[in-house]
Amino acid sequence: MRSPGACARRSMMWTEFIGNRAAVEHLQQLAATAGRERHAQRTLVLAGPEGVGKTTLAVLFGLALNCQAPPAPGEICGAxxxxxxxxxxxSLPELIAAAQAYRTAEVKTSARQQAPLRVALHPAIHLFPPDGDFLTMAQARAIIHQDEIQPDSGQSWTLIVPDFDRARWATQAALLKTLEEPSPGVVILLLARNPGALLPTVRSRALELRLAPVPHAELVAALVARGQNAQTAELMARLAPGGPGRALTLDLPGYQQIRSEALQLLRLGVAGDSLATVFRLSESVRASKEKFESLLEILYSVLQDIVYLQAEFPNRVGNVDCLPELRSLAQRLAPARVREVVEGLDRIQAAAQRNSFRPLALASWTLGLTAEGS
Ligand SMILES: [Zn+2]
Known part of the structure; x- marks a missing residue:
């Protein structure tokens, strides 16, 4: 509560964005001139690693374009x-889940082509997240159609396409004409972790802004400024290196609880513990697909830390709050074994995407840790 107007505002502000000031200022300038310049760039690529804030920045840009009382050109009043x-x-993950659930419940399989996945974070800010693994042709058609609809006066359609680098080339190509020159009042933001996977003809039509990982000290300071104590902020910044989006949404107690199960799985495997124990543990993740995916992700992060310790890069370790346990595992697992264990996890993850029986896969993976390893 630093500014007197703080209690009146409801939406996010530019100043709340962590890191990448140059990109933020560039977008503010674009937002300031977008209404006045007929030839303003209206197709943008925001490129950067996961969790760095691409979606947040795209939404802020849309808010700035639509703000009715900006304190200065390109600003967001928030009120x-x-x-x-x-x-x-x-709230985006929940909104996406709700949109998917609605479609599954209400739209017949044969009609889903006409119900492309889209989510509105604001009446004028629409997102087209990957439907399955990537943007579908039906979603591309929805973007083209939206571009053809004139927004209400004073509104700017802001169409955001996350993970556009995962879209098939045919889908990217289908959008070329729209990306070449979006209609007046329409701005298209393509988000990409790897802009190299975009069609060259897409990149040549867009203004590309690169977001860099946020330096550790800057991320810690931002978390402290949001009320975390120094020790927790340090740990969160370690667990989400360079990614303010991930750090801010990290549920630390939840993370630590699932991590203790991940460590137990590794311990059981390395110690060659009984089949029954392994089954009991892996049964505990049976209930929830979400938890299972978290467990896999955390196993990867723990194994990554073990690799760092074995390679003697201890200052890269993320899970610093369980360092003694990680050191012990790093000593007991041979580096070649760690590689095989990671490959085993890759197979489980692929199987999980096909909805194979998950607990059984984990149990056999844990047993495999000892079978060949000791
Ligand atoms: Zn406003």
Whole structure:
């Protein structure tokens, strides 16, 4: 509560964005001139690693374009009728899940082509997240169609396409004409971890802004400024290196609880513990696909730390709050074995995507740790 207007504002502000000031300022300038310049760039690529804030920045840009009372050109007031209609970016996973659930319940399989996955974070800010693994042709058609609809006066359609680098080339190509020159009042933001996977003809039509991982000290300071104590902020920044989006949404107690199960799995495997124990543990993740995926992700992060310790890069370790245990595992697992264990996890992850029986896969993986390893 530093500014007197703080209690009146509802939406996110530019100043809340962590890191990458140059990109932020560039977008503010674009937002300031977008209304006035007929030839303003309206197709943008935001490129950068996962969790760095690409979606947040794209939404901020949309809010700035639609703000009805910007304190200065390109700014966001946070309190006007438009700003107050924005849902928080943090609610995006729930909104996507709700959109998917609605479609599954209400739309017949044969008609899903006509119900492409899209989510509105604001009446004028629409996202087209990967439907399955990537943007579908039906979603591309929805973007083209949206581009053809004239927004209400004073509104700017902001169409955001996360993971556009995962879209098939045919889908990217289908959008070329729209990306070449979006209609007046329409801005298209393509988000990409790997802009090299975009069609060259897409990149040549867009203004590309690169977001870099946020330096550790800057991330820690930002977390402290948001009320975390120094020790927790340090740990969160370690667990989400360079990624403020991931750090801010990290549920630390939840993470630590699942990690203790991940460590137990590794311990059981290395110690050659009984089949029954392994089954009991892996049964515990049976209930929830989400938890199972978290467990896999955390196993990867723990194994990554073990590799860092074996390679003598201890200052790269993320899970610093369980360092003694990691050191012990690093001593007991041969480096070649760690590689095989990671490959085994890759297979489990692939199987999980095909909805194979998950607990059994984990149990056999854990047993495999000892079978050949000791
Ligand atoms: Zn506003």
């Amino acid at each position: 006007c009728a438009s700003c107050r209609q924005a849902a928080p970016v943090a």
